[in-house]
Amino acid sequence: MADSTADGVERRLPTDEARELLALVRDIARREIAPAAAEEEAAGRFPRELFALLSRSGLLGLPYDPQYGGGGQPYEVYLQVLEELAAARLTVGLGVSVHTLACHALAGFGTEAQRAAHLPAMLGGGLLGAYCLSEPSAGSDAAALRTRAVREGDGDWVIDGTKAWITHGGIADFCTVMARTGGPGARGITAFLVPGDAPGLSAAPPERKMGMKGSPTAQLHFDGVRVADDRRLGAEGQGFAIALGALDAGRLGIAACAVGLARAALDEAVAYARERRQFGRPIADFQGLRFLLADMATGIEAGRALYLEAARLRDEGRPFGRCAAMAKLFCTDTAMRVTTDAVQVLGGYGYTADFPVERYLREAKMLQIVEGTNQIQRVVIARHLVGPESR
Structure with a gap:
C-alpha cells in the first residue's frame, strides 16, 4: 500500500488503516500543531493541551496492545507518525516518543494485574510520562547510577537520589524510574513506576537549553519517595536490561x-x-x-x-x-x-x-x-x- 506525501514521495504503508492514520496525523499537525509552533517555542510554552488532544485521538499508545487502550500499530507505522509530528513541531514529536519510552517497561515487563491497573490511563487517559535513567554523574555510563531504592519491613520501597536531563521533568503524571536495589553495576538495578505527585518527589527549575525551549527538561529529586512493591516492574535486578x-x-x-x-x-x-x-x-x-x-x-x-x-x-x-x-x-x-x-x-x-x-x-x-x-x-x-x- 503506497501513500503520497506532500512532496510527492511514495511511502509504503502496510494497511489501509495505516494510510488513514497518517492522513489523520497530517491533518492534526497542519491545523493544531504547526500554526503556533514558532510562537510557543519562543515563549518556552509546553503544549499540554495538544498532548490531551493526541491522547483522545489514540496517538499516545500506538505501538501497544489494544487490550489496554493502545493502537496495536507496528513500529513501521508508529515511527512515521512521529516523523509527521516532529515535522510540525519537534517538542510534540519528541514528547510522544518519550511518553512511549516511559510506557515500555510496564507494557513489556509488568504483570497482567499491573498492566490492567495502569496502562489504560497511560495510553489513552490523558496522562504524560517521563523516563528516568540518567543522573548527574551517570549519563552515557548509565550502569553507574546511584539513585537507590531500599525495601522496608512492610514491603514498600523507599527511593532516594537525583535523576537528570528528564524530558517532562516536573510536569509528568508518572515516571519510569531505574534505581539501585543491589550491588554495583548493571545487575543491581530495578525498574519502578512512580506517580508524578508522589510525596518526596520534586523537580528542579527547567534547564535553560539552546533549543527545544517548549519541552521542559529538569532534574528530579527523590527524597524518601515511598513506592509499593506492586509498582516494581520486572524482577529485582532486571532494570538495566529493561532500560536497554x-x-x-x-x-x-x-x-x-x-x-x-x-x-x-x-x-x-x-x-x-x-x-x-x-x-x-x-x-x-x-x-x-x-x-x-x-x-x-x-x-x-x-x-x-x-x-x-x-x-x-x-x-x-x-x-x-x-x-x-x-x-x-x-x-x-x-x-x-x-x-x-x-x-x-x-x-x-x-x-x-x-x-x-x-x-x-x-x-x-x-x-x-x-x-x-x-x-x-x-x-x-x-x-x-x-x-x-x-x-
Missing part, C-alpha cells in the same frame, strides 16, 4: 523525529529558493544551490529508509539493536547537516528568528545527544561488528 531494551526502541523514535525535523528544514529551503530572486532569476536556478538541495533530500530519504528497516526488523521479532543505533546516528547527523544547509540557503534571513530554520538548527543539535550520544551509537555499532573492547 527501551533505549533500542527509543533510538528509533529519535531517528524518526530527526527525519521529520530535517524534512521541515528542507521544505523551508525549497520554498525560499523558489521565491528568492537574485541576478534576475530565482536562486533555485543556480546549480550550486540545486545540488545542495538534492543532497539534503537524499539524506532525508536514506534516513527514513534506515529507520524503517530497523522498525521492520523489530516488528518481525528479529534483532534490531545494531540497526537502531545506525538509524539514530545517521538520521540525527543528517538532521544537523540539513538544518545547517537550510540556514545557508536562506543566507542572512536564515540566521534570524523571522524564519524557522535557525530554530531547526538549534533543535537538531539536541538530537545528536539524547537517547545515547552519537559517539555511544558508534560504540554500539562497533561492538556488533568486532565484539566488546579488550580490558
Whole structure:
C-alpha cells in the first residue's frame, strides 16, 4: 500500500488503516500543531493541551496492545507518525516518543494485574510520562547510577537520589524510574513506576537549553519517595536490561523525529529558493544551490529508509539493536547537516528568528545527544561488528 506525501514521495504503508492514520496525523499537525509552533517555542510554552488532544485521538499508545487502550500499530507505522509530528513541531514529536519510552517497561515487563491497573490511563487517559535513567554523574555510563531504592519491613520501597536531563521533568503524571536495589553495576538495578505527585518527589527549575525551549527538561529529586512493591516492574535486578531494551526502541523514535525535523528544514529551503530572486532569476536556478538541495533530500530519504528497516526488523521479532543505533546516528547527523544547509540557503534571513530554520538548527543539535550520544551509537555499532573492547 503506497501513500503520497506532500512532496510527492511514495511511502509504503502496510494497511489501509495505516494510510488513514497518517492522513489523520497530517491533518492534526497542519491545523493544531504547526500554526503556533514558532510562537510557543519562543515563549518556552509546553503544549499540554495538544498532548490531551493526541491522547483522545489514540496517538499516545500506538505501538501497544489494544487490550489496554493502545493502537496495536507496528513500529513501521508508529515511527512515521512521529516523523509527521516532529515535522510540525519537534517538542510534540519528541514528547510522544518519550511518553512511549516511559510506557515500555510496564507494557513489556509488568504483570497482567499491573498492566490492567495502569496502562489504560497511560495510553489513552490523558496522562504524560517521563523516563528516568540518567543522573548527574551517570549519563552515557548509565550502569553507574546511584539513585537507590531500599525495601522496608512492610514491603514498600523507599527511593532516594537525583535523576537528570528528564524530558517532562516536573510536569509528568508518572515516571519510569531505574534505581539501585543491589550491588554495583548493571545487575543491581530495578525498574519502578512512580506517580508524578508522589510525596518526596520534586523537580528542579527547567534547564535553560539552546533549543527545544517548549519541552521542559529538569532534574528530579527523590527524597524518601515511598513506592509499593506492586509498582516494581520486572524482577529485582532486571532494570538495566529493561532500560536497554527501551533505549533500542527509543533510538528509533529519535531517528524518526530527526527525519521529520530535517524534512521541515528542507521544505523551508525549497520554498525560499523558489521565491528568492537574485541576478534576475530565482536562486533555485543556480546549480550550486540545486545540488545542495538534492543532497539534503537524499539524506532525508536514506534516513527514513534506515529507520524503517530497523522498525521492520523489530516488528518481525528479529534483532534490531545494531540497526537502531545506525538509524539514530545517521538520521540525527543528517538532521544537523540539513538544518545547517537550510540556514545557508536562506543566507542572512536564515540566521534570524523571522524564519524557522535557525530554530531547526538549534533543535537538531539536541538530537545528536539524547537517547545515547552519537559517539555511544558508534560504540554500539562497533561492538556488533568486532565484539566488546579488550580490558
